[in-house]
Amino acid sequence: MGHKSSSPIYALGSPLGRSALAVIRVSGEKIPDAIFAKLSVLKEERGLFVRRLAFEGFGDACLVLNFPAPLSYTGEHMLEIHPHGNPAVLSEVFSWLEEEGLREAEAGEFSKRAYLNSKLSLSEAEGVALGIEAESREQLAALEDFRGGVLGEKINLLLDGLEGLLVRVESQLDFSDEEGVAEVESAEIKNGLLSALSDLELLIKNYMPFEKDSLKKKIVLIGRPNVGKSSLFNALVEENVAIVSAMAGTTRDIVRKRVAMAGFDVEIEDTAGLRDQTEDEIEKEGMRLAKEAAEKADLVIHITDNKEEASLLKPSEKTLIVLNKRDLHKNLSSGAYLSLSAVTRDGVSDLLDKIQESSLKVSSKKLVSERTYKKLVAAKGLLTTDPLGRDFFEFTAQILRDSLQELRDIYGDFDNEKILDQIFDKFCIGK
């Protein structure tokens, strides 16, 4: 970031544009007196004030929040100004703040200051960022352990265990001449290491690194040409993104569209029709893609427009059978399939219900920041190193120290500017 880390900064904390209210945050070790004077707020008076901010030719009624240090998000003196969310008003406020010597904050700069002033741990800061970045209710729920401190407690237990082992190993370094004792100790320490390792492996198994698409579910539509896959696809995404055609085999590329269904990220793929045989090489490729997509899908919707075929097809935990073109069929008996019409949309809502009840709901993985995940994996890598042929106590002490460091880094006790910037650069401005 390169700037002095305590010079006064400001940023818009709400989206740019027109809104009822906007939030402007200000933070600095010293905020210029002129700012308090214009706001008619006493510097040391913590509280909330309604003020009319005067500009050239007009004024705006604002809410002003004053947080003298250290009781603020950043630990510095902070102000929040909530004017009306009009871009012209905002630009007046920004110009005024800049005239008073403030500069616009960089991404994550408020949170970085909070970290440097011990207001937030690194993983808490990351939790704040991921809580803003998460794209669905499911992602937020999966982040809860990480953001709510449950993971932190588990890591603390692990740290306690490893620290205890290190103490035992280090005491052996001083007494390693007494052979008998050393043997008993080394067996117990090995057991301790194994149990710490299995706790760590369990954590790694239950958590995964947060990415934009983590937990995204994939639905694939398959079926013979012309059964109405594209039409159903359109009905599901309620947009005409796939080509609907009366000619067989037109959907050769897989059309993807992500839709948010009840808080899930769902990707629907409309694939080329599955045929028993075809001369057409391009269509063959399409079929290959369809099969592949079905293998990778979380849920397959197998569509047919033929009653007999619908009764022959077997649904499974991962496959729903759909008989399309209900409007054209007479005397439908009930079966293991769902009948609907992609064109009249009759029955489409039943399919949506089925999708929601399906296996898509099941997701046991929880999310952590990518950095945290890498640290857990690094610590595991260290703890699995084989001490064979090396001085056991010496070697074990070293891997314990190194893995403790990896785990402690999760909460951050370091001030390496470069690493910090890498973490905070990913935040949004104003956070």
Ligand code: GDP
């Ligand atoms: P795809 O090749 O499987 O993707 O099938 P399309 O979605 O392109 O549909 C093939 C043809 O069937 C088009 O002419 C659609 O209008 C028609 N079609 C699709 N769904 C229905 C339906 O529910 N009822 C009727 N009557 N026609 C449909």
